[in-house]
Amino acid sequence: MRVNQPAGKYYSTDYLKKLCDLWDSRGSGVTNMHGSTGDIILLGTTTEHLEEVFWTLTHDMGQDLGGSGSNLRTPSDCLGQSRCEYACYDTNALVYFLTNEYQDELH
Numbered sequence: 001m002r003v004n005q006p007a008g009k010y011y012s013t014d015y016l017k018k019l020c021d022l023w024d025s026r027g028s029g030v031t032n033m034h035g036s037t038g039d040i041i042l043l044g045t046t047t048e049h050l051e052e053v054f055w056t057l058t059h060d061m062g063q064d065l066g067g068s069g070s071n072l073r074t075p076s077d078c079l080g081q082s083r084c085e086y087a088c089y090d091t092n093a094l095v096y097f098l099t100n101e102y103q104d105e106l107h
Contacts, residue, residue, distance in 0.1 A: 001027075001050075003040040003057060004064040005076060018061055026053050064099075075099050 003019075019040070023029055028044030045053065057063040075098050078084070080091030 001042045001053065003042060005034060005039055009034065022053065022056050
Protein backbone atom coordinates (compact mmCIF):
# COMPACT_ATOMS: atom_id res chain seq x y z
CA MET A 1 0.00 0.00 0.00
CA ARG A 2 1.42 3.40 -0.99
CA VAL A 3 0.92 6.50 1.13
CA ASN A 4 1.76 9.92 -0.28
CA GLN A 5 4.59 11.68 1.56
CA PRO A 6 4.01 15.19 2.96
CA ALA A 7 5.57 18.24 1.32
CA GLY A 8 9.30 18.38 1.90
CA LYS A 9 9.04 15.00 3.63
CA TYR A 10 8.40 16.69 6.98
CA TYR A 11 6.70 14.43 9.50
CA SER A 12 5.53 15.21 12.98
CA THR A 13 6.35 12.66 15.65
CA ASP A 14 2.61 12.41 16.34
CA TYR A 15 1.92 11.45 12.70
CA LEU A 16 4.69 8.83 12.66
CA LYS A 17 3.45 7.34 15.94
CA LYS A 18 -0.10 7.06 14.56
CA LEU A 19 1.18 5.50 11.32
CA CYS A 20 3.33 2.96 13.16
CA ASP A 21 0.53 2.11 15.61
CA LEU A 22 -1.90 1.59 12.72
CA TRP A 23 0.52 -0.63 10.84
CA ASP A 24 1.45 -2.63 13.93
CA SER A 25 -2.23 -3.36 14.61
CA ARG A 26 -3.48 -3.90 11.02
CA GLY A 27 -0.39 -4.80 9.02
CA SER A 28 2.95 -6.50 9.27
CA GLY A 29 4.70 -3.55 10.94
CA VAL A 30 7.19 -3.46 8.03
CA THR A 31 7.53 -0.20 6.08
CA ASN A 32 9.72 1.20 3.33
CA MET A 33 10.11 4.92 3.89
CA HIS A 34 10.44 6.69 0.56
CA GLY A 35 10.90 3.72 -1.73
CA SER A 36 11.45 4.00 -5.47
CA THR A 37 8.20 6.02 -5.79
CA GLY A 38 9.09 8.45 -3.02
CA ASP A 39 5.99 7.35 -1.11
CA ILE A 40 5.79 5.50 2.18
CA ILE A 41 5.27 1.83 1.41
CA LEU A 42 3.34 -0.22 3.98
CA LEU A 43 4.18 -3.88 3.39
CA GLY A 44 2.03 -6.88 4.26
CA THR A 45 -1.56 -6.95 5.43
CA THR A 46 -4.64 -9.05 4.79
CA THR A 47 -7.63 -8.17 2.63
CA GLU A 48 -10.02 -7.84 5.56
CA HIS A 49 -7.85 -5.07 7.06
CA LEU A 50 -7.58 -2.92 3.92
CA GLU A 51 -10.79 -0.92 4.30
CA GLU A 52 -10.06 -0.07 7.93
CA VAL A 53 -6.52 1.02 7.03
CA PHE A 54 -7.81 3.18 4.15
CA TRP A 55 -10.45 4.77 6.40
CA THR A 56 -8.00 5.49 9.22
CA LEU A 57 -5.42 7.01 6.87
CA THR A 58 -7.81 9.16 4.87
CA HIS A 59 -10.43 10.18 7.45
CA ASP A 60 -8.70 10.04 10.82
CA MET A 61 -5.18 11.04 9.74
CA GLY A 62 -6.07 13.27 6.75
CA GLN A 63 -3.62 11.41 4.53
CA ASP A 64 -3.71 11.14 0.74
CA LEU A 65 -2.99 7.66 -0.57
CA GLY A 66 -0.52 7.01 -3.37
CA GLY A 67 -1.29 5.05 -6.50
CA SER A 68 -0.79 7.30 -9.50
CA GLY A 69 -0.08 4.47 -11.92
CA SER A 70 2.33 4.93 -14.81
CA ASN A 71 0.82 8.11 -16.31
CA LEU A 72 1.87 10.57 -13.61
CA ARG A 73 3.99 9.95 -10.56
CA THR A 74 3.11 11.30 -7.14
CA PRO A 75 4.71 14.76 -6.86
CA SER A 76 7.62 15.13 -4.48
CA ASP A 77 9.68 18.14 -3.54
CA CYS A 78 12.86 19.11 -1.78
CA LEU A 79 12.91 21.05 1.46
CA GLY A 80 13.13 24.33 -0.46
CA GLN A 81 12.82 27.57 1.46
CA SER A 82 11.95 25.75 4.65
CA ARG A 83 15.58 24.61 4.96
CA CYS A 84 17.67 26.08 2.13
CA GLU A 85 18.66 29.74 2.28
CA TYR A 86 19.52 29.67 -1.45
CA ALA A 87 16.14 28.38 -2.64
CA CYS A 88 14.69 30.63 -5.35
CA TYR A 89 11.03 29.70 -4.83
CA ASP A 90 8.72 27.89 -2.43
CA THR A 91 8.93 24.26 -3.56
CA ASN A 92 6.40 23.11 -0.95
CA ALA A 93 3.78 25.55 -2.29
CA LEU A 94 4.51 24.47 -5.87
CA VAL A 95 3.99 20.78 -5.13
CA TYR A 96 0.84 21.56 -3.17
CA PHE A 97 -0.51 23.51 -6.17
CA LEU A 98 0.47 20.79 -8.68
CA THR A 99 -1.08 18.07 -6.55
CA ASN A 100 -4.39 19.96 -6.38
CA GLU A 101 -4.26 20.95 -10.06
CA TYR A 102 -3.66 17.39 -11.32
CA GLN A 103 -5.49 15.41 -8.63
CA ASP A 104 -7.68 13.57 -11.17
CA GLU A 105 -4.64 12.36 -13.11
CA LEU A 106 -2.87 11.26 -9.91
CA HIS A 107 -5.54 8.72 -9.01
